[in-house]
Every structure is written in C-alpha cells, then in structure tokens.
Amino acid sequence: MKTFEEKWTAWLDDQLSGRELSEFEASLPDKAAAQAEKAEAKKLGQFLKRELSAYPLKNEEFFSHQLHERIVQESGEQRRDRPRRGGTPSWWTIPRLLWAGMGSLAVFLIFTVLVMHQERPAEESQYLTQILNARVDPVVSPNGTVSIFEVKQDRATVLWTEGLQSLPADYAAK
Amino acid sequence: MQTEATLAQSDVSELDLVKRCQDGDTEAFDELVTRYRTRVFGMIYNMVHSEQDAWDLAQESFLKAWKSIGRFRGQSSFYTWIYRIVMNVTIDWLRKKKIKGGEAEFDDAIQPREIDPASKTVPKTEALPHQAMERDEIRERIDKAIGQLSPEHRAVILMKEIDDMQYHEIAEALGCSIGTVMSRLFYARKKLQNLLRDVYENV
Numbered sequence: 001m002k003t004f005e006e007k008w009t010a011w012l013d014d015q016l017s018g019r020e021l022s023e024f025e026a027s028l029p030d031k032a033a034a035q036a037e038k039a040e041a042k043k044l045g046q047f048l049k050r051e052l053s054a055y056p057l058k059n060e061e062f063f064s065h066q067l068h069e070r071i072v073q074e075s076g077e078q079r080r081d082r083p084r085r086g087g088t089p090s091w092w093t094i095p096r097l098l099w100a101g102m103g104s105l106a107v108f109l110i111f112t113v114l115v116m117h118q119e120r121p122a123e124e125s126q127y128l129t130q131i132l133n134a135r136v137d138p139v140v141s142p143n144g145t146v147s148i149f150e151v152k153q154d155r156a157t158v159l160w161t162e163g164l165q166s167l168p169a170d171y172a173a174k
Numbered sequence: 175m176q177t178e179a180t181l182a183q184s185d186v187s188e189l190d191l192v193k194r195c196q197d198g199d200t201e202a203f204d205e206l207v208t209r210y211r212t213r214v215f216g217m218i219y220n221m222v223h224s225e226q227d228a229w230d231l232a233q234e235s236f237l238k239a240w241k242s243i244g245r246f247r248g249q250s251s252f253y254t255w256i257y258r259i260v261m262n263v264t265i266d267w268l269r270k271k272k273i274k275g276g277e278a279e280f281d282d283a284i285q286p287r288e289i290d291p292a293s294k295t296v297p298k299t300e301a302l303p304h305q306a307m308e309r310d311e312i313r314e315r316i317d318k319a320i321g322q323l324s325p326e327h328r329a330v331i332l333m334k335e336i337d338d339m340q341y342h343e344i345a346e347a348l349g350c351s352i353g354t355v356m357s358r359l360f361y362a363r364k365k366l367q368n369l370l371r372d373v374y375e376n377v
Binding site: 002005006008009010012013015043044045047048049053056057058060064066067071072074075 | 237361
C-alpha cells in the first residue's frame, strides 16, 4: 500500500490514473490548493531543468584521452601484477607448504632411522666370549687363569691360558 | 526525439559496444564514454558544485565502469548501469567530504559558472553583463539549496527533474525501492520549494 507521500508524488508527476487517481483526488481536503501546489512543483521542475541542464563538459576530448590513458595504465599494471599475484599464492601456499612438509618429514625419517640404528644395542655380539671353565689349582699356579672363547659364527673355540706354571713332563702321564 | 526503430538500433549497437568492451576493446569503451560523458559530468557537477571535483569523479566513475564491465549482464540499460556507479562514487565522496570538512561546499569550494571561450558549447549570443551576473546568482542560490539536501535526496531530484528518469530507473541506479524514490522526491521537492520559491516565482 502506498503512503501519502508516494501517492502525492505520483499525482504530481501525472502517474496516477483511473480509480487510483479519482480516489486520491477525492481524499484531498482542498483540491484547489493541491492543484496550486502541483503547478508550483511543475514550475520548480522546469526551473531546475532550465538552469541546471546545460552545464558543459569542457575539453571533452581531453577528458576521453585522460580516461583512456588511465585505462591503459591500469590494464598494464594488472597484467604485470597478474603473474605476481597469481604465482605468489600458488607457490607460497599449497605446493610450497606441501613440499616443505614432505621435505621435513623425509629429513625427520632419515634422522630417526640413523639415530635409532646407531643407538640400537647389539642383540648379540659377533664375537661372543664365554668363559666356559676355569679350573686351576691355586697351589700350583696362584695367578693362573684359563678362558675359552667361542665364536659361534665361525664355529671356532679358542682356549686362552695365563699364569700357568710349566707342566712337568710326566704330568700328562699321570 | 528518437523513433522506436532508431532507439532499438541504438540499443543494439550499445549492447554490441558493451560486448566488445567485455572482450577488452578500449575503443568500444571510448565510444560509450563519448556518448555519456556530458550527461554524467553534468549530473555529478550538479551534485558536487565543483568543476574539478566533478571531472575527477566522472573519471573515477568511468574507470570503475571499465573495470566492472564484465559483470554487466544487460538486464538494464547501460546508462542506468553506469548511473549506479556514478551515484555510488558521488554519494560516497559527498559523505566523506561531509565527515572531513562539514558543509564547506557553500564557501570557497563553489566555483562560479564559467564558459570556456574555446568550448564548442559557447552560446552564440552572449548574455549581457547584468544578465550573466543574475544567472550566476541564480545558480548560486540553486546550488546552495541543493546543497542542503542529503546526497540521496539530491540524486533523486536531479535524476528526475534534469534527466527525466523514471522511478524504476532511479531506484535501480540508487539501489533502493520505488517507494523510497517517491518518498525522497516528495521531501526534496518540498524543501526546494521552500528555499527557491522567491527565485523561480520571479524569474
């Protein structure tokens, strides 16, 4: 539903017709005063049109030339900026982050593998030393030791003796 | 006055120009600028009352139009579309100016109306000095009265009275409803009638 202002404006501009026009005119308390105001509004419109409509644009060609220069300049700047603007985010965001992440992960894995490998305790020495038996008579050889080294991989056993007295020649015979 | 045929022809060629602009043809845009620069400049001048500012704002408006021409879909006329840009630029500028420096436009910012002797639009019969002075005074009174309206009310009354635009075209250019346009027209007219009655009754 139109407000009074809207109806009044439409009436002034001769935009009301038919039933709407008759209803609006019937609602006016003083039709003569309203008609006078309408005439005055029209006079204002004509006055404004006469006084304001002919303000010239001087140097029209220069206006267009200046605008053209600005457009060319801005287009050039946009073209120069495009690769920068286009390239920078794509290189500094997703691919670069991806590459950086993958690189970091690889370095971490290599480092971890190396360190872990170095720190891992040997499960079993290649040269397993076992003192299998040491029976030395302390009276005969007080500093004597007898050791047996067994290398499982090479299937070899070494008997190592120290501090033993020389055996009497008839010892074996005993 | 244009016949329907010539109107249709000019509309088609205007659409054609717009399409060429959308393909990056600056010469087509020059053609559109040539068609509308005087009207656009005149409208802005009547709103800001400064020739230099009107020049700059008209340039700014056309530049914005060029940048966003790709978004023009032809649902309205090119003129209505560019008016929307013009009104946005000008109203925004007026608001900023008001915030910065109050209502300074009624002091030294108003430039007296001048006619460039080299201009194509020089009247053939020049006004007598007292007539010219009288016109300057009238113009000053009008500028002062229009300056008392808000930017939106200025825009509405100028588009209606000077450019003979329809309510729906004004609404489209300002991005508001037709009811708002009519309401603004009502108040703008009332205010100008009060401020200028003695002038237009005696001219």
